[in-house]
Amino acid sequence: MADTEKYAIGVDLGGTSVKLGIVSQQGKIIKKTAVETKAEDGPESVIAQIKYGINILLHKNKFKLYGIGIGSPGTVSIKNGIVENPPNFPGWKKINLGMIIQKEFHTKVHIDNDANAAAIGEMIFGAGKNIDSFVMITLGTGVGGGIVFNRKIFRGEHGGAGEVGHITIDYKGEKCNCGSFGCIESYVGNSYLIRRVKIELNNYPDSIIWDLVSKNPDNLTPKIINIAAEKGDDFAKSVVHDLGYFLGAAFSSVSNLLDISTFIIGGGVAGFGDPLFKTIKEIMAQRVLTPLRPKIKIIPARLKNDAGIKGASSLVFYNS
Amino acid sequence: MADTEKYAIGVDLGGTSVKLGIVSQQGKIIKKTAVETKAEDGPESVIAQIKYGINILLHKNKFKLYGIGIGSPGTVSIKNGIVENPPNFPGWKKINLGMIIQKEFHTKVHIDNDANAAAIGEMIFGAGKNIDSFVMITLGTGVGGGIVFNRKIFRGEHGGAGEVGHITIDYKGEKCNCGSFGCIESYVGNSYLIRRVKIELNNYPDSIIWDLVSKNPDNLTPKIINIAAEKGDDFAKSVVHDLGYFLGAAFSSVSNLLDISTFIIGGGVAGFGDPLFKTIKEIMAQRVLTPLRPKIKIIPARLKNDAGIKGASSLVFYNS
Numbered sequence: 001m002a003d004t005e006k007y008a009i010g011v012d013l014g015g016t017s018v019k020l021g022i023v024s025q026q027g028k029i030i031k032k033t034a035v036e037t038k039a040e041d042g043p044e045s046v047i048a049q050i051k052y053g054i055n056i057l058l059h060k061n062k063f064k065l066y067g068i069g070i071g072s073p074g075t076v077s078i079k080n081g082i083v084e085n086p087p088n089f090p091g092w093k094k095i096n097l098g099m100i101i102q103k104e105f106h107t108k109v110h111i112d113n114d115a116n117a118a119a120i121g122e123m124i125f126g127a128g129k130n131i132d133s134f135v136m137i138t139l140g141t142g143v144g145g146g147i148v149f150n151r152k153i154f155r156g157e158h159g160g161a162g163e164v165g166h167i168t169i170d171y172k173g174e175k176c177n178c179g180s181f182g183c184i185e186s187y188v189g190n191s192y193l194i195r196r197v198k199i200e201l202n203n204y205p206d207s208i209i210w211d212l213v214s215k216n217p218d219n220l221t222p223k224i225i226n227i228a229a230e231k232g233d234d235f236a237k238s239v240v241h242d243l244g245y246f247l248g249a250a251f252s253s254v255s256n257l258l259d260i261s262t263f264i265i266g267g268g269v270a271g272f273g274d275p276l277f278k279t280i281k282e283i284m285a286q287r288v289l290t291p292l293r294p295k296i297k298i299i300p301a302r303l304k305n306d307a308g309i310k311g312a313s314s315l316v317f318y319n320s
Numbered sequence: 321m322a323d324t325e326k327y328a329i330g331v332d333l334g335g336t337s338v339k340l341g342i343v344s345q346q347g348k349i350i351k352k353t354a355v356e357t358k359a360e361d362g363p364e365s366v367i368a369q370i371k372y373g374i375n376i377l378l379h380k381n382k383f384k385l386y387g388i389g390i391g392s393p394g395t396v397s398i399k400n401g402i403v404e405n406p407p408n409f410p411g412w413k414k415i416n417l418g419m420i421i422q423k424e425f426h427t428k429v430h431i432d433n434d435a436n437a438a439a440i441g442e443m444i445f446g447a448g449k450n451i452d453s454f455v456m457i458t459l460g461t462g463v464g465g466g467i468v469f470n471r472k473i474f475r476g477e478h479g480g481a482g483e484v485g486h487i488t489i490d491y492k493g494e495k496c497n498c499g500s501f502g503c504i505e506s507y508v509g510n511s512y513l514i515r516r517v518k519i520e521l522n523n524y525p526d527s528i529i530w531d532l533v534s535k536n537p538d539n540l541t542p543k544i545i546n547i548a549a550e551k552g553d554d555f556a557k558s559v560v561h562d563l564g565y566f567l568g569a570a571f572s573s574v575s576n577l578l579d580i581s582t583f584i585i586g587g588g589v590a591g592f593g594d595p596l597f598k599t600i601k602e603i604m605a606q607r608v609l610t611p612l613r614p615k616i617k618i619i620p621a622r623l624k625n626d627a628g629i630k631g632a633s634s635l636v637f638y639n640s
Contacts, residue, residue, distance in 0.1 A: 156579020259476020
């Protein structure tokens with residue numbers, strides 16, 4: 001490694017695994033690893049696992065460590081590094097994870113929630129490098145969102161801004177996990193999507209999805225829907241179109257409210273690629289206010305597989 | 321007038337009349353007037369009318385004029401004072417209203433769109449005096465919105481942020497004037513509201529609204545609905561409840577996205593008062609994300625009749 005390059009450790013704290021990597025200021029991963037989260041064993045185990053993972057990376061590596069960045073689920077207070085109530089982490093209430101890791105490794109630790117880390121990752125290393133203002137969307141189990149305005153995260157009053165997933169597109173729609181109704185997440189989040197498509201699939205006995213799931217709808221995944229759509233299956237194509245339609249409606253509300261015209265889309269469902277992106281853009285061009293229409297841009301995220309690690313590490317370079 | 325007090329002229333540019341006033345830094349109107357807009361006669365007539373109105377105020381008044389503030393419809397570029405495409409102003413494309421008025425009266429001119437002027441008015445003179453972050457909503461023909469974050473207007477990329485009226489609450493709802501579908505404005509904007517209630521009224525032959533409109537539904541106004549609701553009319557009460565429900569759903573999306581928990585509500589429909597405000601708050605408490613629930617505040621605007629003049633004049637004090 002060149003002596004002049006700066007390096008950060010990125011820690012992508014997930015519900016089942018902690019992914020970690022040493023990342024250069026250019027966004028290159030030098031070394032990476034993953035350990036179990038052991039969330040069910042309580043916060044002390046999780047913290048021990050994070051330390052263990054970081055030590056694996058540090059072992060035999062001689063580089064100028066500039067800091068550690070952690071992307072975490074739950075509510076994160078970036079000022080004092082406190083992580084509050086991460087979903088699916090039993091027994092974890094309010095823990096000053098930043099200070100604990102900082103004390104252990106004697107280097108500055110930057111924590112943010114995973115949606116903001118993804119947005120900062122795209123801004124520093126990815127598709128947002130040359131874009132001052134954009135909304136970053138991660139389509140996965142949920143719909144994560146981070147708002148970048150003038151190259152700063154817009155955090156709102158209590159650090160919770162950017163919850164694009166809980167924009168309602170139908171006030172009397174299906175109940176969402178958050179307790180509200182008709183949130184965009186309840187239309188496009190993985191589990192909702194799979195549940196809906198499994199039911200609808202019964203109306204399409206000729207769909208090639210039946211072959212792809214070996215006649216068992218329980219095998220259905222977003223990836224299979226995508227494969228079927230790419231092979232020209234009409235039902236699968238209509239599912240992708242509907243996703244774009246729902247997302248386009250939600251993003252139109254976001255764009256009208258924020259006057260931000262660029263959306264960067266990552267996560268599994270973003271793998272649906274061009275047909276999805278084209279539909280989102282078409283729908284938005286019909287729905288946003290007139291002055292915004294020519295300005296709308298829907299761009300795929302550039303950080304793919306290691307987006308979590310790179311996003312977490314980018315917190316170090318963003319803040320320094 | 322005390323010599324130490326600063327004064328601004330506020331110009332509330334509307335489609336049919338221009339309302340103008342001399343306003344003290346304390347938010348007191350010292351003198352006011354109104355002139356016809358003459359929008360249909362073209363931009364030159366409108367500009368002449370604005371100058372005429374300002375001259376009426378200046379006549380025989382000796383006070384330290386600190387600046388002129390103009391609240392304008394249309395897209396406003398606050399930096400260079402350009403007003404673009406105000407709706408219902410035929411022939412007006414892009415006019416540097418700020419520079420024209422500044423040259424005429426040799427004093428600094430501040431222009432903003434009327435929704436932001438209303439928000440700044442509440443921040444400087446009204447209900448937002450001690451609130452760092454809030455969303456200002458004006459319920460009238462349309463639904464105006466202005467976002468105040470950390471005592472600054474959030475303007476977005478091109479100065480158009482805050483369009484709360486065009487948050488969708490039902491992606492397959494009724495067509496809105498903006499071209500989209502199911503915008504909150506198409507549920508609660510005056511003309512949409514009146515149109516809907518006129519139709520529904522036929523199902524409620526016992527409603528006292530029939531008496532209040534002298535048996536002619538064309539006489540229906542938001543005020544009449546309010547009077548009927550206050551007198552206990554069940555149908556009118558259900559209309560007010562529905563309004564609160566629609567607004568609560570839309571504001572929940574706004575709150576989730578911005579992490580801003582205070583809404584200040586002004587304009588005609590806000591005259592529905594407590595029952596409306598209570599419903600909005602109840603609905604939001606059920607729909608926003610859990611951490612926001614205890615924080616939601618729905619507050620009536622404090623600037624009432626002269627909100628437009630005061631809001632416009634507040635631009636001078638906000639920027640200085």
